[in-house]
Amino acid sequence: MRSIFAILGFALILSLPGVLLAKPVREKAQEASFRSNEDVLRWINGYRHKPEPQRVPDSVKAMSAFGLTKDSDQSGIYIGFVAGVIGSNPASAEDLVSKMFPLPPEDQVVIIKGIAYSGLPGWRPLLKTFIERMPARKDLIEKFLYGDKPVLTALSIKEDATVIDLNWGYYFATGWEAPIRRIVSSLSYSLDKDKVDTLTIGAMAKWTLAQNASRDNDLLMMLKKISSDSDPKIKKPLGEVIDASETLELSKIRKDALASIDELKAKGSEKLRNYTWWGQAGQTVLALGCVAAGALGQVEFGIPCVLGGAASTAALNYFKPSD
Numbered sequence: 001m002r003s004i005f006a007i008l009g010f011a012l013i014l015s016l017p018g019v020l021l022a023k024p025v026r027e028k029a030q031e032a033s034f035r036s037n038e039d040v041l042r043w044i045n046g047y048r049h050k051p052e053p054q055r056v057p058d059s060v061k062a063m064s065a066f067g068l069t070k071d072s073d074q075s076g077i078y079i080g081f082v083a084g085v086i087g088s089n090p091a092s093a094e095d096l097v098s099k100m101f102p103l104p105p106e107d108q109v110v111i112i113k114g115i116a117y118s119g120l121p122g123w124r125p126l127l128k129t130f131i132e133r134m135p136a137r138k139d140l141i142e143k144f145l146y147g148d149k150p151v152l153t154a155l156s157i158k159e160d161a162t163v164i165d166l167n168w169g170y171y172f173a174t175g176w177e178a179p180i181r182r183i184v185s186s187l188s189y190s191l192d193k194d195k196v197d198t199l200t201i202g203a204m205a206k207w208t209l210a211q212n213a214s215r216d217n218d219l220l221m222m223l224k225k226i227s228s229d230s231d232p233k234i235k236k237p238l239g240e241v242i243d244a245s246e247t248l249e250l251s252k253i254r255k256d257a258l259a260s261i262d263e264l265k266a267k268g269s270e271k272l273r274n275y276t277w278w279g280q281a282g283q284t285v286l287a288l289g290c291v292a293a294g295a296l297g298q299v300e301f302g303i304p305c306v307l308g309g310a311a312s313t314a315a316l317n318y319f320k321p322s323d
Contacts, residue, residue, distance in 0.1 A: 033058075040059055048172055079169060080165060083114045083119070115127045167179035177222055180223070185234065210250055214248055241253070
């Protein structure tokens with residue numbers, strides 16, 4: 001009988017490590033998963049403070065599963081983020097990209113543009129490495145490799161407002177100054193007195209900089225540094241961004257934008273009289289898709305999307321001219 005108890009006791013001792021480790025393993029697996037698009041976005045927002053490049057392939061697959069990368073007007077934040085991760089991890093870039101597969105052809109654009117926008121000196125050889133894994137996207141790949149498709153630093157915010165989100169994504173991945181400087185450079189558009197689309201782009205750049213800097217002291221300090229050597233044309237709007245961020249008087253940004261839009265309206269702009277144009281603007285200029293409603297608890301502002309360069313449909317109502 002004693003030998004039986006001894007055997008049972010020995011078996012229990014051997015099994016204890018497994019029992020004790022089971023809970024931490026399950027918790028770790030649960031922590032590593034992305035159960036919603038809000039999970040993905042919160043993780044992206046905090047990534048620069050705690051980089052976890054090993055989780056990026058899983059985050060890309062989650063983006064695909066939640067449909068976050070299917071709409072080119074809505075996916076800038078994610079493409080920029082992937083580009084920033086690749087660009088800031090040159091030694092492991094190929095391995096990271098390899099683990100992003102398999103990915104449906106319609107979502108492979110995030111990989112292609114992520115590589116092309118990464119800023120890596122060897123982004124072309126890296127992209128060539130994965131041509132055979134993305135045969136459905138061969139034309140797009142060749143346009144980047146041999147055609148005239150521009151890289152991130154060559155994209156014009158004035159010509160394509162979604163570039164704001166691309167740069168925000170890159171910043172969230174790296175915390176680097178360069179993408180913020182590119183966004184700041186577009187603040188001069190907020191002073192435009194003739195073109196409503198240009199004015200709106202400037203207003204959105206101004207709004208997102210103020211919103212994010214009000215919650216990120218490192219970003220606020222970065223904006224102050226940029227202000228010290230910035231172009232005179234952006235000194236005034238950048239100063240207003242910094243002031244609004246420090247005082248949390250963010251509504252002033254909106255009021256200034258509305259005043260400028262009303263001024264153009266008074267001058268007789270046909271675009272401002274035509275609400276249909278504003279509907280289009282909501283899809284192109286304002287709806288630069290970045291976060292889901294309430295992901296960062298900003299519903300009280302009437303804008304469900306303020307992490308990156310957009311505010312979805314709510315921004316249209318927020319920034320539209322008064323009647």
